Amino acid sequence: MSDVLWLIPVLPLAAAVLVGLFGKLLRGQSHWPVVAAIAGSACVSLYAVVQLHHQSGPVAVLRSTPLPWFSAGGVNIDFQLVVDPITAVMLTAITFIGTWISIYSIGYMHDDPGYPRYFAVFSGFVFSMCGLVLTDNLLVLYGFWEGVGLCSYLLIGFWFAKPSAAAAARKAFLVTRLGDAAFVLGIFLLWNKFGTLEFEELFQAARAQPNEPILLTACLLLFCGAVGKSAQFPLHVWLPDAMEGPTPASALIHAATMVTAGVYLVGRTMPLFVAAPAALATVAVIGTITALLAALIALTQHDLKRVMAYSTVSQLGYMFAALGSGQGDLAAFAVTAAIFHLFTHAFFKALLFLASGSVMHAMGHVIDMRRIGGLRKALPITHWTFFIGAMALAGLPPFSGFWSKDEILAVAKEAGHGSAYHAAYLFVFYGLLLTALLTAFYTSRAYFRTFWGPEVIPAEAGHHGHSHDDHGHDHDHHASEPAGPGVAHESPFVMTGPLIVLAIGAACVGGLLAVTHGFAHFLGHTSDFVKYLPKHEHHADYGLMALSAGLSVVGIFSAWWIYVRNPKTAGAMARAVPRLYALSQNRFYLDEIYGWLAVGPLTAIAVISRVFDMLVDGIVDIIGRVPRFFGGLFRPVQNGLVQFYALATVLGLVVFIFVLAYLRGEKGAW
């Protein structure tokens, strides 16, 4: 059985190589190997879940035979695929959602000149992501971690001819690099301290010596890596820009899977964090700040995809807050809550992105909510699926977001009890509550502004409405089309089909797993949980559930009241607090501050270096000119005339004979 696991990463890899090499031949058929490979991976993943479920005993785990990667000195790094329940959950999310998004991409990317390239990179991403969650070794994990970063870079910059896309790709790469550098340092530190990078051995070593300052440092460094990859404050700035990539890629990478790699990393190394409580508190506070900040920014954004991006950042902050709350015997519960939210979030956020993509597709790539509105008639399927996703995100029962968010709130509420970081956790809990309210509000705002109110369809939509084939991504090309009310058409079935499937998932999966406690039971068999994380009996907190549901309803209702019932209120409110509005609208000026603090000085240093380099170059050039000058003196000698050269030969002969005969003295044997 265990070696079937190899199929999970190898199938997408093979598809990526195949499409990458023969993309020119496959052209419009490039999606077949990719969809088939990811679907195959999904099947194997589900099979692994079933196998794990049927394993008896407290620990459920599947291991493949290890393949040696390299061995240097005492270090032996092996590729070994290990599937325990956490990995299985991640794999299921990645491959299942990946399958549907790849099907959706067939319609969305149709006729794009980079069609094979898109699918090759997409498949490569799935391979890297699967590898990332399948390994039991921090170093191998880091390798795949960079692999997903590379694929993310390639997909953000997919339309690299567009300057904004290229800039966004570069920004994403550089900002995540900051975190990755810290991550590498953390890995080095752990290696230096414990001499191993196997999770199992690391955990044992950490349990033997808790509260080590080095362990705290290492955990914080690992968290820095997670902060970069999962777009947490203060490195969250790349994710909203990453929406320059194709929408399905954003849905998979920047909403459902890759950005959750940080959550997975912290969840996976939870036994280390548990041994360093201060690190956990940091995680919780950073997560809460991110959740709150992103939610505040999302309130005023006009770009539908940007709202979704900030909500992703906010929800990731939620997950980190949950993980950070895993103090003491709450650890297993916290990881469960975070992974559960990760799982449900993957469904509804992928759904929301795909629905946004469908809106974009119908609107001729116009996604500004000021230019669209009242689309519920024109795009019925998109409308209903978006509605389900939005309600799940808003945390309205019984949609799946409610259940996972409720668990996180429960963890956060309990974390403060008897902890040394009581005040911090108090902030975390109330911050998360406020975020829940804001989330419900801005999600509903986006939903109502897009689908309710008077029908507004931009001029571009008409053009695209007539021909689904021609939804080229060159915005400017179509901007010159005659203005006028466009006609919106629902997207083709290849796009709405995945929407429906994901909508069902977003609606049901949370409730199903939460009510039956199936998720918690399944995760409970993870070896980390069983061996290193203390058990905690959790009882459903109905009061908290009611509070959460109430906040959600209040948020939704106020959004409805402001944007549907009295559409003028919104503008009045914005004008009432212009400073605050501008602050949120401009994303708290964080990009500008970074520009001032980091980009500006770096540019100055670069200019200085350039001047210095020119100086050094000048000196080197001058040194190079000296032999050139002396060579130039003798250049006329080489005048191409054979007889001139012969003359030189004769003169040389004269000198030679003279020296030989008259300057060598009488000693020679004449």
Place this chain on the structure above:
Amino acid sequence: MSVPLEQYLVVGAILFVLGAVGFLTRRNLITLFLCAELMLQGVTLNFVAFSKHHGQMTGQVFSLMIITIAACEAGLALALILVLYNSRRTLDVSVWQDLRESGLEQTIDTEPLPAPADEAAMPRLQEAGKMPTRRRGDSYV
């Protein structure tokens, strides 16, 4: 007694130097090669004189080898001269100065020639099957 060795050596040296100066100054490819042959004559004379002086035949053997090499050289040189002439229509060696340092000016004769003196002094080939006619001023060298 016979003529001392030194006198032959001096004659050989004079022939060699005359050949060398001719090689350096003359511009006609054929004259150049004749001058090279002249230098060879000077050297050969030395060999033969030494051969006599020492009473050893080896010098004559060397001379024979020199003649052989000179014959080879002449054959190849004439073939090359023909090829060169066919590509530029002139025997002037100074035409071939393309392999000079880049950026250098071509060496061109500026001094004007006086009016041609004895132009008709060249031997001519008559077409086959025709009676050679002697024009006024023709020379048979």
Place this chain on the structure above:
Amino acid sequence: MMLASFGLRQAMIPAALGLLGLYLLLPRPSRIPRLAGAALGIVALVLCGRLIAEAAPATPWIERILFWAFSALAIVGAVQLVTQPNPARGAVAFALVVINVCGLFLLNGAPFLAAGTIIIYAGAIVVTFLFVIMLCQQTGAADADARSREPLLSCAAGAILLGLLLSLVGRQYDPAPIDELLAAIDKSIASDKPGFENFDHEFRKFPTHLPIKESLEARSDESMLKIKASKNDPKVVSEELAKFRAAVAAGRSRVGDIPPPDSVPVTPFAGSRTDHRLPAGNVAALGRLLFTDYIIGVEMAGTLLLVATIGAIAITYRSGRKPA
């Protein structure tokens, strides 16, 4: 029969004069009276002849006349070749040089070589050259023939080279030290108390390029031993002195010779090492030597000729294209 001794300074005068004459004779756009150049050249030749003329002629007069005539004609021909603007006339002048050099070959006991050179050079090579000239220069002397490349510099280089070569010959074959030694020996014999003491230091100071120095030293040491053994018997002394004088007088004709090192293998076919006479029967001796000691050289020369023939054809062969 030896030359008078002369050094670099003496050698430079005729060389410089001769090359100056040549400089005046070289073809150029602006005419210089050719007569002046010719006169200078003749003066230089005469000076050079005086320089190398035998101090005390011992050669038969017929041979001397032939040598001077051949040499002068060869040099005149060579000058004509170098200075003649017309390449066709130059080729004929070269034929003249070849014929005269062959005369010199005959004087040196190389009749086969003389015949071969005339046949190959004057007969074949010069004729081929003339053919090429007729092919290429049917319109007469070209512009370039009336010009010279760097005449002054070339002639200066030639003058220095010639002066150097002449002075080297003069130095290498300088008989003065030996003549002085002979005079000292004669003086010692004529004196009332003959002995080696009066001139012993003379030849021991000989420059090393006189190869007889070592043999004379050996000879002298042997005589001294004998004289010492006979307790300065005057008869023995005069006998030894006479022997020594004969050795010195014999060595005088070999001044400047460089004996081949012992490592050079001795072959009987090339001629005797000691009596300095060419073997009788020139053609037979040359053939014997060529097909024994130098067989590899002969084979290689034959191969080279073949390759050159093929190469010449390959260079000029143009398929399907008419000569322009």
